[in-house]
Amino acid sequence: MELGLVGLGKMGGNMRERIRRAGHTVIGYDRNPDLADVDSLQELVGKLKGPRVVWVMVPAGAATQSTIDELAELLSPGDIVVDGGNSRWTDDEKHAEELKAKGIGFVDCGVSGGVWGLENGYALMYGGEKDDVAKVQPIFDALKPEGEFGSVHAGKVGAGHFAKMVHNGIEYAMMQAFAEGWELLEKVDSVTDVREIFRSWQEGTVIRSWLLDLAVNALDDDEHLEKLRGVAADSGEGRWTVEAAIDNAVPLPAITASLFARFASRQDDSPQMKMIAALRNQFGGHAVETKK
Numbered sequence: 248m249e250l251g252l253v254g255l256g257k258m259g260g261n262m263r264e265r266i267r268r269a270g271h272t273v274i275g276y277d278r279n280p281d282l283a284d285v286d287s288l289q290e291l292v293g294k295l296k297g298p299r300v301v302w303v304m305v306p307a308g309a310a311t312q313s314t315i316d317e318l319a320e321l322l323s324p325g326d327i328v329v330d331g332g333n334s335r336w337t338d339d340e341k342h343a344e345e346l347k348a349k350g351i352g353f354v355d356c357g358v359s360g361g362v363w364g365l366e367n368g369y370a371l372m373y374g375g376e377k378d379d380v381a382k383v384q385p386i387f388d389a390l391k392p393e394g395e396f397g398s399v400h401a402g403k404v405g406a407g408h409f410a411k412m413v414h415n416g417i418e419y420a421m422m423q424a425f426a427e428g429w430e431l432l433e434k435v436d437s438v439t440d441v442r443e444i445f446r447s448w449q450e451g452t453v454i455r456s457w458l459l460d461l462a463v464n465a466l467d468d469d470e471h472l473e474k475l476r477g478v479a480a481d482s483g484e485g486r487w488t489v490e491a492a493i494d495n496a497v498p499l500p501a502i503t504a505s506l507f508a509r510f511a512s513r514q515d516d517s518p519q520m521k522m523i524a525a526l527r528n529q530f531g532g533h534a535v536e537t538k539k
Contacts, residue, residue: 248385249274251291253314254304254332255282257532258358261365262304262331262390269389288317298325300383304358307334307483315342324350327382329373331356335487336405336412339374343404352379355404357411358390361531368392372399372414374406409491416488416502418458419481423505425462426522433471433518442466458526465525472525476536477517479524481509 248271252263255277263273276291277283285291292299299322303314311334318328328346330339334355343353353375360369369390373380380387380400391397401410432441446463449455469475485506492499512520527533 249295250386251295251301259304265365266389271389289321292321300327302329302331304331307332319346319349322351327352327379329354329356329383331358334408336409339405339408354379354383355407357407368397370397372401372407372410374401374404412484412487415484419485419505420501421458422523422526423508426519429522430518442470461526461529465529472521474537475521475524476538477512477520478536479509479512479520
């Protein structure tokens with residue numbers, strides 16, 4: 248099938264390549280002309296045959312809103328817009344209503360996979376009407392990992408981004424646990440090889456995981472993480488998870504503490520946050536602050 252893809256950064260560019268490898272046609276637009284296949288959204292829409300599917304992969308908030316506003320004026324009834332960025336689920340409901348008024352369908356899709364997604368596939372969580380999802384299904388199938396799992400129709404509009412938000416909240420807490428354990432091991436005089444302890448956990452333990460594998464990768468690159476500053480940003484989804492927990496009276500002590508630990512990292516050069524920063528760089532290519 249044909250797909251219009253808006254936003255060809257670290258994630259979007261690799262997604263375009265993976266979809267093309269599956270035999271689909273992708274026409275991509277990005278504000279950076281060196282990355283784009285066309286010069287404008289108008290040209291992108293003009294090159295697609297109806298009914299069109301346009302996937303938006305730009306930063307959440309104003310950038311997503313302006314892109315959807317422009318597409319609403321360019322697309323036709325029966326077309327579909329997919330928001331695959333990290334939008335807040337409440338924005339999805341608004342976008343769906345705006346597009347529905349013009350006869351345009353809307354699907355929200357949380358995407359996980361980071362810089363490894365091109366080869367390994369992307370975990371997909373999508374929300375929307377069944378008929379709208381069906382029109383995008385060949386693209387979901389192209390992007391997901393091989394095998395039975397890796398994608399889910401999570402529910403109504405907003406459910407995909409809500410599921411991805413909770414996924415990221417869990418990710419915060421898991422990374423924090425690895426980071427705290429790493430700092431404690433580094434602190435004790437009797438422990439002489441923390442990196443190899445982490446490596447030994449990769450087989451036969453209940454905490455073996457991809458995050459643990461990435462921690463070992465980071466320690467192989469910089470055994471004591473001496474090149475990094477102990478500062479870790481938060482993408483917004485951790486905050487939204489805690490806010491949703493408050494709204495629904497659901498206790499999330501581990502996730503909330505991991506979010507607050509990131510806030511604390513901006514006040515001091517935290518050893519734990521060196522591991523958090525290293526892990527975020529490993530799986531998502533997120534920027535790190537290095538020591539000068």
